[in-house]
Amino acid sequence: MAYPPEPDEGQPGLVLLATGAYGYRYPSSDDVIILQMPPTPATEPTTDES
Numbered sequence: 001m002a003y004p005p006e007p008d009e010g011q012p013g014l015v016l017l018a019t020g021a022y023g024y025r026y027p028s029s030d031d032v033i034i035l036q037m038p039p040t041p042a043t044e045p046t047t048d049e050s
Helices: none
Strands: 014-018 022-025
Touching: none
Parallel strands: none
Antiparallel strands: 014 022
16 A cells, blocks of 8 residues: 555545545445544644743
C-alpha cells in the first residue's frame, strides 16, 4: 500500500477520497470502506507577552 494514498479512481487498496478521508477498497469490489481518521493534533495557543 502506498502512503500517502493515491486519489480514488476505482483502484483497489488504500485510497484518498474526495472528502479528504482515507478509504480501503478490496480487489474485485466497487465498495469503499471509509477508515477512521486519527485526530489532528491541536495547535498550541500562542500568547503575546510583549
